[in-house]
Amino acid sequence: MKKVNGCGGRLLMRVPSPRRAEGTQRERLAALVLVSMILLRATAAWAAEIPLDQRRPDSDFVSADSRAMQNDDTGNPAMLVLLDGEALWNTKAGAANKSCADCHGDAEKSMKGVAARYPAYASALGRPVDLEQQINLSRTTDQKAPPFAFESKELLALTVYIARQSRGMPVAVKDDAKAKPFIAAGRALFEQRQGQLNLSCAQCHDDNWGKTLAGNLIPQAMPTGYPIYRLEWQAVGSLQRRLRNCMSGMRAETYEFGAPELVDLEYYLMWRARGMAMEAPAVRP
């Protein structure tokens, strides 16, 4: 039986008093049950897509302090990770003994706009890949080096470094004939109820964005800021890591890193955010 993550079982940085942990767990469960009961009443209704002109970036839903932290190059911890990414970009690797720079030159020029176009169809695989997977594809195919593990320090560093080069540029993932089936698959996942709470992503992020959940505002889930520095993790992490957190938050089985379902969902989410400005690396609670 899959272990359910409850309040008492977390790796807590902060240790609540026994009485409070119990009370909070009850309160949290009660709040989630109440939310799902309210949402369940609308059984036959389709989640309404947010009209294009009502879309707002996720940074609109965080505190002013977090926004300031995100925009301060000395205050954003993801910028420390970016420095590692820059170093890796210039480090020779693999049997080919090439660095990223050897083929791609100065990332500030060659990677401009790249992150804004991912996920993208990879003909070698016959399906889309996200930016992390693309980095690994280049590593294995061109550098002849082993791929980096998902959520490894190195892969996150390179992803942050590359994503930063798209800051301010509009999300521009392709939605041509090849892409459409995958975007549709991602959309189906977004709208599908799942987990013990029988919630879909859409119920929070299409229907209830802007409302409060456990001390934070529910954003629209526009992934323009990934990889992010998440205060909860006190570390930088990928969109896939965050999606897995959402799923375990809903008490659903999570997909493994790199699963096609996660990439399809990423693709749908980026398509949903088309035209919005990239803001990686963002700061989120």
Added chain:
Amino acid sequence: MARALIHVPPSAKRGDVIEIKTLISHVMETGYRIGVTGAPIPRDIIDDFVCTYNGEEVFRAKLYPAIAANPFISFFTVATESGTLAFSWTDQHGATQVQTAAITVV
């Protein structure tokens, strides 16, 4: 060497009070978190931070586990003369890391 970012205005007028911002990569493990084995993860924190300005101490902080990971500290100092600001972070094991920044005072 942990990555660190420092912001010191590159130049200032003599007598100006300038703001300095510092950020260093560190997990600041409290010693209270329980690991997957069931045992607490041992404490591992930076506990001292000192800033000197041309060798003279201008700011010092003693950090405890309640300081968030990737410690950020910003503070003020008077721009007295051109020279070097040195920032040193020392962890509980006694390991120290120093980084410097130059300032021009006109």
Added chain:
Amino acid sequence: MASGGVILRIAIRPAAATPETMREAVRNAIGEATVKKGRVQLDLPPIVENGNSVPCTVSVESPMTAADHVKAIHIFNEKNPQPNVISIKLNPRAGRAAFSTRIRLADSQTVTAIAEMSDGSCWSDDIDVIVTLAACIEEVKP
């Protein structure tokens, strides 16, 4: 600890700071000096976005001259496992008695900042903050 099925992880809970341990921590920092409210401004968000990283600023009214300056600023809390948060030392070269950092808060509680002046007097400010736990978090794998 049970094996198989849903494991109830019994977390080892260290004693949290109590009013007594906090008083002791204050005594260790400033001795027997009386603390008066005022001159210090502690800035913390009243509802914390995430207790793992809370932006915190302290500023103290002071000319920061050799004759009249802030020597030290201490921050204490009452519900984390430990009462101390940070202690800073200043001298007139600071120009301004203010600093910012990011702190961890385990629970809703009162946070206190105490400033020690060059004339030996001590001043303080405190703020009550509400800390909630995040909703969508990682599953802990064995």
